[in-house]
Structure formats: C-alpha cells, structure tokens
Amino acid sequence: MKNLKSHLIFNRSQRGGILLLVSLILALISIYHLYDFSSEDILDISSSEIVLLRKELDSLEIAEIEARKPKRYPFNPNFVTDYKAYTLGMSPEEFDRLKHFRSNNNWINSIADFKRVTQVSDSLLADISPYFKFPDWVTNPKPKRNSYKSKSIEKGFVDLAFDQKTDLNNATSEELQKVSGIGVALSSRIIAYRDKIGGFSNDIQLYSVWGLNESVVKRTLHLFAVKTPKEITKMDINSASASDIATIPGISFDLAKEIWEAIRLRERIESFSELEKIDKLSPLKLRLIQLYLSID
Secondary structure: OHHHHHHHOOOHHHHHHHHHHHHHHHHHHHHHHHOOOOOOOOOOOOOHHHHHHHHHHHHHHHHHHHHHOOOOOOEOHHHOOHHHHHHHOOOHHHHHHHHHHHHOOOOOOOHHHHHHHHOOOHHHHHHHHHHEOOOHHHHOOOOOOOOOOOOOOOOOOOOOOHHHOEEOOOOOHHHHOOOOOOOHHHHHHHHHHHHHOOOOOOHHHHHHOOOOOHHHHHHHHHHEEOOOOOOOOOEEOOOOOHHHHHOOOOOOHHHHHHHHHHHHHHOOOOOHHHHOOOOOOOHHHHHHHOOOEEOO
C-alpha cells in the first residue's frame, strides 16, 4: 500500500501539469463533437471547365496515336512488295494473286483492276485506294502522234564511210555549211552548242541543237561523225534527282520530273525500256539520256 500511495501523491507542480493535460483532452473532445470534419471535394470533375479540358486531353491523345502510325504515301499498286502488302493490311493470298498477275507482265491500270486481281475486301480497298497513283499515260492518255521512219540515206545523197567523214568536234562553220539546209546561222548554232557541252560525245546529240530538224541532221551525219567523243561521267538513274536529270542537255525540268516520278512509282527500274511509255520522252530523247545515265 505504501508503494501504491507513493504513486498517488503529487507535488504542486505535478498536479498543475495533470490539470493542464486533462483540460487539453477535454477541449479536444469538445472540438471533435462540436465541429464537422467530413471532407468535401475541392475539385468538381463534373464542371464544364473540367469536361472541356478532358476533351482536349483526349483529342491530343488521339492525335498522338495517329502521329505514331506509319505514314502512307502515294504508290503505284503494280509495284507492291511483300512488306508493303503487309503494311497495307493485305493477306498473303491477296498478295500472291497480285504477284502472279504481274509475273505474267500484266498491268493494273485502275482500282477496279486491283480489286479484280487481288480480291481484297471493299473496306480495305476503300482504305488504301486513295493512295493509288498511276502514271500519267494511264490516267491521262494522250492521242498518239503519227510518226514515220525516214530512210537513213536520202535518195541521191551519198553516205560517206566513217573514216571518210569529218570529225564533228573539229568541223568548221564553212564545212558545216556544205550540208543542204545549214547556213551561217545554223552552223554557228551547232558550234555554239558543241562548245556549251564541251564537245559531242555521240552523233545523237546533234538532234538537240535548236532549229536543226531531223532531215538536216541526217544529211549532216552523212558527212560528219563524232570521232573524238567527249567522255561523260554517268549518273545512276535510280538515285538521281529530278534536278540532276534536268542537267542533261535537251531535257527540260518538266520532263526530268516525269522521269523521276516514273522511277519513284516503281521504286527503281531495271531497264530503260520501262520509261518508253512516258509521252514526252521520245525514242530519240530516251537514247540521249542513256549517254548521261546508267542503271547500277
């Protein structure tokens, strides 16, 4: 009992502390019962501002998803690779039908042709057909101009042997004027063009001289030939730009662009004959560009 009594006896300072503690506990209990501490939502997610912000975030998320998708560019459906077919969503069977059709040297010239050959679904066709790009000679065919091949040797005109002909790179204005149809103006123009390109590399370049028609060129080549050809560093046609092709004498930028687009539609070409259907590219100009371009 003595031990218990010693624990219940406090001095004045201890009693003051106990009284203060009891007062504090009673005050806290009163505050707890008198005040409502239930939490209220500070942010109202149903407000018009929050709804508008949520819509903006959703639209940004959709835009980001679309931006991450592989981009599609116009392409010629005749030159679809197996990987391209996979990215377009074509099944292996549909691609095999297309591949078999093209292996027989057949061409797809319309959306209807693509549908008939591949048998793709209407939904897939609607999705990819807006990206089909066919060459201009398919989408905008032009009437063929009447042409004829004139004889290489005109009647009554002697064609000299090669060793008897004058070198076109050394011909003077007076020598050129011996050809019927070439006067002072045309002979000067031939020499000016020769100087501009640094010398002829091939007889065919004579056709690029402005104002010199085909019959006059042929008469000229009866007497002249390129015997000391200028060496030309060729460009790879599959990597050359439209601007590069336009540097070829006699080839305008518009024609160079058509050539470049035809190559891009095929991804690459393996033969110059693949360019024969370009309307503005005559057989003569096709031969001309082969002096400056190669297929590597």
